[in-house]
Amino acid sequence: MHHPGRYRTPLLLILTLLLVFTVLSLSLKSSPALRKVQGLVVSMTAPGLEGLEYVGRSAKQLWMGYFYLIGVRRQNAELQRQLEEYKQREVNFREAEQALTRLETLLDLKRQVALPVIGARVIAYDPTLWSRAAIINQGKAQGVKEGLPVLAPQGIVGRIVGIYPEYSKVMLIVDRKSSADAMVQRTRIRGMLKGKGGNRCSLEFVPKSADVQVGDLVLASGLVGLYPKGLVFGKVTAANKKNPGVFQEIEVSPNVDLSTLEEVLVVKVATLAFPEP
Amino acid sequence: MIAPLIAFSLVGLIIFYVQNLVFFPYVHLRLLALLLFYVGLRPSLALTLALGLVLGCLQDSYATTPFGIHLGASLVLVAMARYFRRRLLLQQLGFQALASLVALVLQEVYLQLVTFMLNYQPLFPHDLTTVHAMEILGTAALGPLMHLLVQGVQDSLRRLGWRPRSDPMPYQPFGE
Numbered sequence: 090m091h092h093p094g095r096y097r098t099p100l101l102l103i104l105t106l107l108l109v110f111t112v113l114s115l116s117l118k119s120s121p122a123l124r125k126v127q128g129l130v131v132s133m134t135a136p137g138l139e140g141l142e143y144v145g146r147s148a149k150q151l152w153m154g155y156f157y158l159i160g161v162r163r164q165n166a167e168l169q170r171q172l173e174e175y176k177q178r179e180v181n182f183r184e185a186e187q188a189l190t191r192l193e194t195l196l197d198l199k200r201q202v203a204l205p206v207i208g209a210r211v212i213a214y215d216p217t218l219w220s221r222a223a224i225i226n227q228g229k230a231q232g233v234k235e236g237l238p239v240l241a242p243q244g245i246v247g248r249i250v251g252i253y254p255e256y257s258k259v260m261l262i263v264d265r266k267s268s269a270d271a272m273v274q275r276t277r278i279r280g281m282l283k284g285k286g287g288n289r290c291s292l293e294f295v296p297k298s299a300d301v302q303v304g305d306l307v308l309a310s311g312l313v314g315l316y317p318k319g320l321v322f323g324k325v326t327a328a329n330k331k332n333p334g335v336f337q338e339i340e341v342s343p344n345v346d347l348s349t350l351e352e353v354l355v356v357k358v359a360t361l362a363f364p365e366p
Numbered sequence: 367m368i369a370p371l372i373a374f375s376l377v378g379l380i381i382f383y384v385q386n387l388v389f390f391p392y393v394h395l396r397l398l399a400l401l402l403f404y405v406g407l408r409p410s411l412a413l414t415l416a417l418g419l420v421l422g423c424l425q426d427s428y429a430t431t432p433f434g435i436h437l438g439a440s441l442v443l444v445a446m447a448r449y450f451r452r453r454l455l456l457q458q459l460g461f462q463a464l465a466s467l468v469a470l471v472l473q474e475v476y477l478q479l480v481t482f483m484l485n486y487q488p489l490f491p492h493d494l495t496t497v498h499a500m501e502i503l504g505t506a507a508l509g510p511l512m513h514l515l516v517q518g519v520q521d522s523l524r525r526l527g528w529r530p531r532s533d534p535m536p537y538q539p540f541g542e
Binding site: 098101102105106108109110112113114115116117123126127130131134137138141142145213214215216217218219220221222224250258260264265266285286287289348349 | 423427486
């Protein structure tokens with residue numbers, strides 16, 4: 090006589106295995122149902138992260154604005170002395186500051202006219218090392234679409250790969266699935282900028298005859314249509330021509346610190362339709 | 367099973383929040399994997415599998431890797447936890463930590479193989495291998511703390527009236 094619970098464990102295991110493999114195969118086919126599941130999970134969990142991040146920020150502001158001031162009294166006397174010294178320089182700085190403000194305003198205006206953007210706050214990251222992604226607090230409701238580029242003041246951050254009602258998922262340029270057409274600013278040599286995981290990218294398919302040096306700026310070429318032309322990806326940190334093959338090994342470090350992002354801009358430009366890898 | 371599943375899922379969510387808001391990007395630890403392993407050493411297989419699905423789903427939703435990668439990795443951990451539980455009857459914290467180290471290494475091998483087969487990354491990329499190794503060692507070293515956390519959650523649930531199936535029935539005198 091069989092015990093009724095005898096097949097419970099193998100049945101559970103088989104069902105779970107089936108579920109995992111079904112999910113994985115559906116995922117590879119970019120199933121809309123799975124995207125909905127992802128959206129549901131993010132929509133349910135991200136508000137908590139957003140709230141905690143807000144509480145942390147408020148606590149930090151409170152600390153900096155009140156408790157931290159206790160130590161300020163001691164510094165005050167020292168600062169008074171320094172103030173007299175700096176007053177001498179103030180006139181020159183003010184002149185320079187006014188010029189800078191004017192130029193910044195012009196630059197901002199130029200950017201606003203050239204590229205319509207949506208401001209967003211980064212509220213979460215994928216904390217594992219298996220992918221480099223961030224969640225921002227702007228989604229479908231705010232007009233974010235898949236494929237739109239995401240920028241920080243220092244350069245390109247990545248592009249939108251998932252949109253949910255109030256949130257979006259950004260694939261950072263260092264993610265291993267990320268690739269974009271890029272060029273070296275100094276020599277206009279083009280290549281494919283690919284994410285290498287961690288915090289690095291590589292510029293690939295650049296012939297050994299091309300002149301690429303450490304410190305060269307790598308920009309978006311604008312050719313494939315993913316990122317607006319001329320925006321900065323990063324700097325060349327290593328260029329190796331001694332490797333086998335016809336192409337150089339070029340390592341690029343992003344201009345933006347992709348692990349400590351706070352505010353970003355989603356650029357509302359027309360993007361080419363591209364299939365998900 | 368529902369009460370402990372909700373409780374351990376909430377613990378997992380809190381760990382995920384802490385990882386995101388406090389540890390990232392300076393400290394990389396697989397605390398969710400460790401939580402799943404230590405829950406896997408407890409009697410209920412159904413609870414462990416359900417928790418594996420919840421935590422795998424959570425991690426997959428925030429990643430750019432294909433949905434299901436972390437679900438599968440959770441399953442590897444559950445399998446390892448059940449194997450160690452049945453064959454080695456782990457009682458001491460040191461052995462549990464060693465077992466979690468083995469499980470995490472096998473999970474890493476699984477993830478490397480699957481991401482390689484899906485053409486996501488080369489097999490064992492040399493640039494990140496050291497980071498992954500440190501991550502696994504650091505995580506396994508936190509095993510005793512995770513044991514205490516899981517034990518604490520279970521004790522709290524018991525105080526609230528929950529009793530696992532494996533516990534003996536409380537004595538009830540006849541004729542009352």
